[in-house]
Amino acid sequence: MGENVLPDLHYVAMDFGGHGLSSHYSPGVPYCHQNFVNEIRRVVAGGIVAGMFSCTFPEMVDKLVLLDSSPFVLDFHEVENLLTYKRRAIEYTLQVEASEKPSHVVSPEQMLQGLLKNNSHVSEKCGELLLQRGTTKVATGLLLNRDRRITLPELSLDFISKELFVHFIRKLQAHVLLIKAVHGYYDVRRENDADKEPFLFIIDMLKSTLKEQFQFVEVPGTHYVHMNEPQHVASIIGSFLQSKPRLPYQL
Known part of the structure; x- marks a missing residue:
């Protein structure tokens, strides 16, 4: 899609460990988004990972584009299950490694x-x-x-509470563009996709926290709108990247 946005820019497309052309992690090494953040930091100075990176290294990110994604993954109603998810991830990883299925x-x-x-x-x-x-x-x-160790969302995603989400996004220094596909996903777990409450909370908090640094745009299409119909998002992203950030007013 890069040639449809700003062809003169340099784009880096990464395959995280265990994905695409990148090597798999060694046995016993878990797949989690924090590791993916480490990989970005190692290679350069995906939406959730980009959001985590932008909050962890805020001084390194000027602009953040989120395509049908959010900076973090909320678990709105099941915070008490977070440790259960971590246990399940460890047990599943060990099970897959032990099976040695060809x-x-x-x-x-x-x-x-x-x-x-x-x-x-x-x-x-x-x-x-x-x-x-x-x-x-x-x-x-x-x-x-x-x-094969990367399957269910809770095996690699770091779910956080509403309180942690608000705390984390306050660290953002970047200007943020969030493009939402009208027929895209609202929850990483597809069985909860009809529940839009967590996503609406995310939008409200980004608006109230970042104010003029946050831009929200809805476009027609599905989660893969940037690949299926790149013309729906290319001009929006191009304008956002070319715009000059407004400096905060100081007395």
């Missing part, structure tokens, strides 16, 4: 249809693009690059 080779068409079946927001063209980095060609078909 990688499954399938034909390109089977791989594409499986991706489309499990991701209703992905178009066929978008699916083909995702599989270019998400698979490896072998003699008999395709191998999925994604580490």
